[in-house]
Amino acid sequence: MIVATILKIISFAALALTLVPAFLVFWGYIEPNLSKTLMLIGTVVWFGTASFWMNKSEEEEEEVI
C-alpha cells in the first residue's frame, strides 16, 4: 500500500516534469534544450512507474462487481 502510494507520487511528479518545463520556457526561466531533457526524464519515469499501479485499481474494481 505504501509502495503503491510512493509510486503514484513519483508518477505524478514525472507527469508534472513533462509539462512544467514548457511553461518555464514560455516565461523565459529556462532554455528549450533543458526543457526537452526534463520532458524526456519525465516520460521515462512516468512509463516506468505508472504501469505498476494504473491498471491495478481497474482490475480490483472489476473483481468486486
Place this chain on the structure above:
Amino acid sequence: MSSTQNLKQRLEAVNEYERTPIPKNKLKGWKSFIGTYAGEHTAGTEFVLGPLFVAHGASAGDLVSGLIVGNILAVLSWAFLTGKVAVKTRTTLYYQLEKIAGNRFTLVYNVVNAALFCFLAGSMIAVSATAVGIPFNLQMPSLTDVYPNSVGWIITVFGIGAITTVVAMFGFNVISKFANIAAPWMIMIFIAAAVGVLPRLGINSFSDFWPVAETTIWNGVPLEGQSKFTFWHIMFFAWFCNMGMHIGMADLSLLRYAKKWTYGFSSATGMFLGHFIAWMASGILYSLFLIESKGSLVFAPGPIAYEAAGIAGAVCVVIAGWTTANPTLYRAGLAIQSINPKWKTWKVTLFVGLVTTIAACFPALVMQLLEFVALYGLILMPLGAVIFLDVFVLPKMGLASNYAELTNSHFNPAVGITWGISLIFCLGLNIYGGIEIFFLGLPGWFVAVFVYLLASKAIQKKVTNVSPTIPLTY
C-alpha cells in the same frame, strides 16, 4: 516448443464475446473508458487534423467556437445513441447488424467496414513512422506524395505494423491498459510542445495569445490550393469526424463493456483533450513550421514534434499513432471475424494487420485524411441509424426488431434499401448540389431514418411483433 504452445494457448484463450452479450462480471468501470477515449482521440490523427485547420484558413474565433459546439454534439451522440444501444444489447455492431439485416448483408458491410478501418489504422502507422524515421534520417513524405518515397520508409512502416499487430492479437485488455497509461502523458506532451514554442511565435504572456492566434496562427487565410473553412465546416467536422463510431455505432464494440449508458459521456475526455486541446496544439506547431520553413510542402508530424519537444515529442507521435492504430485494428479484426465466427481472433487480426501495414506504406493515406475520415463516417452512418431504430423505435411501432433473426432470413431488404438510398442521396447532394462531404451526414441520417421506417413497415406488415431477444437486466 513449450513456450510456442503456451503462446498459442494464450492467443486462443482470448475471448472477446463476439457473438454473445458481455457477461456481467466482464463489465468495465468508467476509468477504462476515460482512458480508452482519451488515448484514442489524443492520437496520431490529431497531429494531422489540427494542422489541416491551419491549412484551410480557419479563423481563431471560428475554430474555438466550432470545436466547442461540434465536440458537445459528438459527446451527446456517443451517450444518447451508442451508449443507450450498447447497454441494451451488449453485442458488437457486427453481430447486432447480422440479427437485423441477415448474414449476407453483414458480409458485404463487414468487408467495407474492415477495409475502412484498415486504411485508418494504416494512416496512423504512417504517422508513427515519421517519428521512428528521425534517427535514421528518413526522407519524409510531402503533401503531394502518393507512393512510398524510399525503401527505408517501407521497412520502418513494416516494423511498426508488426508491433501494432502483435499487441492487437492479444485483445482489448492489453490495448486498454496501454492506452490508460499513455493517455495522461500524451496530453501533457501535446500541451507542453505547443506552450514551449509560443515565444517563437511572439507570444510571451497569456494576454499575447489571442491577438497572435487571430493574426498569425489561425489567420483565416487558406494555403494555396486549399478551400476556406468556416465555423460550419469546423463544427460539422468536429461532430462527424467520428460519425462511424457514435452515430454509426462502431463503438458498440467498446461501450458494450460499460456498466451504464452514461459511460458514453466519457467520450468527452477524447473530444475536449484530443479534439480541442490537441488540435489547437498541433495547429500551433504546424503554423510555426510553416513560418520557419517558409511554406515547405513536407508534412511529417514526427520531425515537427521532435523539433518542439525533443525525444519525448517524437516518442509521443509514435505512441499517439499506435494507440489509434491498435483499437482500430482490433475493430477491423472483429469485422472480418464476424464473416466466419470459427476463425480465431488472433489469426484474423494477423491478416488484418498485414493488409493495414501494406496500406500504411502509401503517404496519400495521411495527406487525404480529412476527406477519408468524413467519407468513412458517412458510409457507416446509415447502418447506425438502422440499429438505433431497430432497438428503440420499431417495437414502439408494432414492428419486429432483429427481423432477419426472427424470420431466419439471410437478407433483410429494408436494411439494404436504406443503406443504398441514403448513400445515393448523399452522393447526389455532393455531385449535383455541390454540398461538401463534411455536411452530408446530417441530411443523410434523416433520409436513412425515413427510408428504414418506411421499408420496415412495408416488408414486415405480415409479421407479428415478437422479439426473439431476451432483454438484458444489467
